[in-house]
Amino acid sequence: MNFQGLQAKYRRLFQESTAWKLLRADNAPIILAFIADLFSDESEVPFGRARVALDAELERCRELGIWETETTGAAYLNQWIRSGWLREMDDKLTKTDASEVALRFCQGLDQRSTGTTASHLRIVQEAVRDFAVAVSPNADERIALLEQRKSELQREIDALNAGVVTQLSEVQQRERIREIYQLASVLTGDFRRVEDEIRELDQAVRVQMIEGGSKRGDLLLSVMEKEMLLAETDAGSAFEGFFQLLCDQNRSTEFKDQLRSILNRPVSAQLTQQQHQFLSRLMRELSHESERVFHIRRRTEESLRAYIESGAALENRAVDKLLHQLERLAIDLKEAGTEPKTSTSLSLPVGPIQMSSPDNMRLRMPDEKLNTSGVEEQTNSRIPNALMLDCLDTVKVKEIAMLTRDTLLKHGPMTIASIAARHPLTSGLEELVAYLRVARSVGATTLNDKEKVAFLDKQGVRLEATIPKFLLTADLFPDSIEEMAL
The missing domain is CATH 1.10.225 (NK-Lysin)
Structure with missing residues (x-):
């Protein structure tokens, strides 16, 4: 791609990318710091708690003289939700893919590591080797690659049986455990992208229903086709692959035990407290994120089904048609030079207008007094009966x-x-x-x-x-x- 093509591409990203808009916002450091601190311990936070926390931080900033406006925390949160930096559902806030990208970019600036480390090279070599075995159509070539790996493992086993135990240096241990955290920290970004794609699917189907005259059967077929395409995207396939690993008892148990073993060793001291806590609850966090994706997908499907069955799209299309007709008539009157107070015989099929006042409201009469003349007082028993004990x-x-x-x-x-x-x-x-x-x-x-x-x-x-x-x-x-x- 030439200079003009790259310039057009980056200009489009500059104007459209939600993550880029967050990074160049006037108060970007405060916004990013608040989001990072708010979601440091959990992925979902109630809106009320976030509002109280933001109000407290803004008040502290006003006392220090670094914040001048009197805007409330709720107003800022709603603004960030509209901007696509936070997402609100069921009165709970979560990060979006845009805020994940922006935070990861800032963390990369502060935690830069050498790009030619042995850990990176080892990961690339292993990935290339595994991929070469997987894509090779030649059975003999696959066998040769697997035999080579087998011989490497056998040499390592023979060395251990001979009492030769090779230990990683402190630098290598620090490098590898930090690399594990970096790879694990980006896993949740796939879930954010799946959420965004599900919502884009919902929006696209609704727009298609309003703008076109598709029948319900055609719309349902469109929904199913888009859901199949969603599973084939990078984020969707990543989620499907993760869920298959989650259901694999041997893989999940092995992964959890190995992760716990690493965190119990002295090398875990190379991690910060936040990084150590993140890795210790990684499986639980991933399970929670997958449950959230299932919940969003299920709610989207139910909402679309109800929207299709209710015929709301037809009503919206009729309203749009009526508004377009009204706008066309207003333009014609303006072009004709008609005075605004001129009486016309134009009418629109809006139905009859019903008007009422508080005087027409019928008040309910209070309930009659309860008749307790036939009620007899009984002494409470001190011995429980069989029915009570059964309950x-x-x-x-x-x-x-x-x-x-x-x-x-x-x-x-x-x-x-x-x-x-x-x-x-x-x-x-x-x-x-x-x-x-x-x-x-x-x-x-x-x-x-x-x-x-x-x-x-x-x-x-x-x-x-x-x-x-x-x-x-x-x-x-x-x-x-x-x-x-x-």
């Missing part, structure tokens, strides 16, 4: 949580139906609800389909219920069950 025999949710965690530690990731198959439900619907409460409390991943659970009530009657399908893993549970909000 007190409830399911203990914390015990259900402990049983679930122990089962997951022993057998790996499972759904509620799989757990119920190993530990049959005998206390009826209340016990099933307890499992659902545990899944919601730990933030288990919600899958797109549903599952059926068979159980017995307290009278021994066999029942069957259809529930959402949750994927539970042991790493979602805290170290102490008492910390769970049940």
